[in-house]
Amino acid sequence: MAKRKQKDIKLTVDLFKIFSDYTRLRIIALLITGEFCVQEISDHLKTSQSATSHQLRMLRDLNVVKTRKEGKLVYYSLLDHHIKELYLIGYSHANEC
Amino acid sequence: MAKRKQKDIKLTVDLFKIFSDYTRLRIIALLITGEFCVQEISDHLKTSQSATSHQLRMLRDLNVVKTRKEGKLVYYSLLDHHIKELYLIGYSHANEC
DNA sequence: TTATAATATGAGTCAATGCTCATATGTCAC
DNA sequence: GTGACATATGAGCATTGACTCATATTATAA
Numbered sequence: 001m002a003k004r005k006q007k008d009i010k011l012t013v014d015l016f017k018i019f020s021d022y023t024r025l026r027i028i029a030l031l032i033t034g035e036f037c038v039q040e041i042s043d044h045l046k047t048s049q050s051a052t053s054h055q056l057r058m059l060r061d062l063n064v065v066k067t068r069k070e071g072k073l074v075y076y077s078l079l080d081h082h083i084k085e086l087y088l089i090g091y092s093h094a095n096e097c
Numbered sequence: 098m099a100k101r102k103q104k105d106i107k108l109t110v111d112l113f114k115i116f117s118d119y120t121r122l123r124i125i126a127l128l129i130t131g132e133f134c135v136q137e138i139s140d141h142l143k144t145s146q147s148a149t150s151h152q153l154r155m156l157r158d159l160n161v162v163k164t165r166k167e168g169k170l171v172y173y174s175l176l177d178h179h180i181k182e183l184y185l186i187g188y189s190h191a192n193e194c
Numbered sequence: 195t196t197a198t199a200a201t202a203t204g205a206g207t208c209a210a211t212g213c214t215c216a217t218a219t220g221t222c223a224c
Numbered sequence: 225g226t227g228a229c230a231t232a233t234g235a236g237c238a239t240t241g242a243c244t245c246a247t248a249t250t251a252t253a254a
Binding site for chain 2: 199200201202203
Binding site: 038049052053 | 229230231232233
C-alpha cells in the first residue's frame, strides 16, 4: 500500500475514533443542538463532572469543540462542521436511514 | 436523555467503532475494491495471518463482510453497502473533501 | 494415510483509554 | 481576605482491545 494512502487512512481512523465512545458521542449529539456549559452537559449525560470535563478536554485538543468563558461558566460548542455532518450520516446509517 | 435516543446513539457508536482501528479500516478500504482471500489481505496490509484473521472474524460477526469458500481459500467481501458509503464519506471528511 | 497449505482460534500479554477520587485553579460575592 | 461554586487536572485503577504465539481445523494432493 502506498505511504500516501496509509497516512490518509490513519487520518480517517483518527476521525472515526472521535465518534467511537458513548460519552463523547452524546456530547457531540448535544452540542449539535447548541452551546452548553459543563454543568449542563454533565447533567444531561448523567455523567460525573470530572468524566465530562476530561472528554471535553479531549474534544478541545482534537479541535472538535471551542469554548467561551462567561464568568465561572465555560460554554462549549462545535467548532467543525465536518463533525455535525459525519455524526448525522453515521447516526442515520446506524439506525437504518 | 430519552432511553430511545440513548439506544440509537449506542448503535451509532458501535458503527463508528468498526472504523476506528487501522487494521480494520485498511481491510475495509481493500474490500471496497473487490473480493480477496485471507492471504491476499494479509500480504497487502503487511499484517500477520493471525491478526488479519482475527479482524476478519470480528468483521464477519459484525455483519460487515461475508465469506465464500473455494477449496482451501476463503474469500472475503463487503456485505453491507452502508460500510462503503460511510467509509468514503469519512475518508473525504478526514482528508479535507 | 500422510504431508502440506490456508485459515481459524484460544490463551496470554501489553498498551490504550475512560473512569474515579482527590485536589488545584479560577471567578464571583461578601 | 474567606467561602462557595464551576471547571480543570493528575494519579491510579479497571477495562477493553489488538496483537503474538502456539495449536487446531479444513482441504487438497501425493
